[in-house]
Amino acid sequence: MVPTDTPGVSSGKKENKMGQRTTDTREVIFDNVHISIRYRLGEGNDGFKIAMMTLDESRPGIGSAAVGIARAAMEVAAAYAKERVQFGKPIAAQQAIQFMLADMAIKVDAARLLCWHAAWLHDNGYRSPKESAIAKCFAGDIAMQVTTDAVQVLGGYGYMKEYPVEKYMRDAKLHQLYEGTNQIQRSVIARHLLG
Numbered sequence: 001m002v003p004t005d006t007p008g009v010s011s012g013k014k015e016n017k018m019g020q021r022t023t024d025t026r027e028v029i030f031d032n033v034h035i036s037i038r039y040r041l042g043e044g045n046d047g048f049k050i051a052m053m054t055l056d057e058s059r060p061g062i063g064s065a066a067v068g069i070a071r072a073a074m075e076v077a078a079a080y081a082k083e084r085v086q087f088g089k090p091i092a093a094q095q096a097i098q099f100m101l102a103d104m105a106i107k108v109d110a111a112r113l114l115c116w117h118a119a120w121l122h123d124n125g126y127r128s129p130k131e132s133a134i135a136k137c138f139a140g141d142i143a144m145q146v147t148t149d150a151v152q153v154l155g156g157y158g159y160m161k162e163y164p165v166e167k168y169m170r171d172a173k174l175h176q177l178y179e180g181t182n183q184i185q186r187s188v189i190a191r192h193l194l195g
């Protein structure tokens, strides 16, 4: 652990991000920083292992955030589909739209259960790197798919900032990137499968 008031520790500029713009994201800069041994977590060389173990706990949390974004996008899309009348009937009466909404519901429910499963394992004392990676990866991927489809259901309005789905789409993208990219999640999953 490095206290932020240690000489040599500073932060970079506020990043101008595509999404999740309400959070303040900055580079942390360490310039010739010296800290006391009492700030060391665990014993010598334990640091990487401890850092990796924290991911078992944090990845289901990131997955859950992705589930929330996807659910919100699905709810906006469903409500809009019932209101928007084209060619004499609500677009919700079109099977093409119904199937998109149904696929959203399948993905949201499946992702939510994977996140709960990974969180349950962690809460109950099991080590769960594979399940945490599966939950984060699947939830991040479906959030991107569901929010992109929600923009589609709203048509041109989906692309406008007047409606929230374009924001959900931008926010969803981050969940395929941080806490380890989804390529890295797949590497973790494959390593546990293959040994």
Ligand SMILES: Cc1cc2nc3c(=O)[nH]c(=O)nc-3n(C[C@H](O)[C@H](O)[C@H](O)COP(=O)(O)OP(=O)(O)OC[C@H]3O[C@@H](n4cnc5c(N)ncnc54)[C@H](O)[C@@H]3O)c2cc1C
Pocket: 017, 020, 025, 174, 177, 178, 179, 180, 181, 182, 183, 184, 187
């Ligand atoms: C908004 C935001 C907030 C963040 N917050 C934090 C934070 O709080 N704390 C923190 O520590 N980090 C944070 N990060 C950093 C984030 O975790 C990294 O950006 C992410 O892990 C990817 O690392 P990278 O950017 O170096 O990409 P790279 O490692 O350069 O990857 C680039 C591409 O190559 C692929 N790739 C790289 N290596 C492999 C491989 N071995 N196999 C297959 N594909 C590979 C990646 O999947 C990706 O597609 C944040 C990032 C963002 C965008």
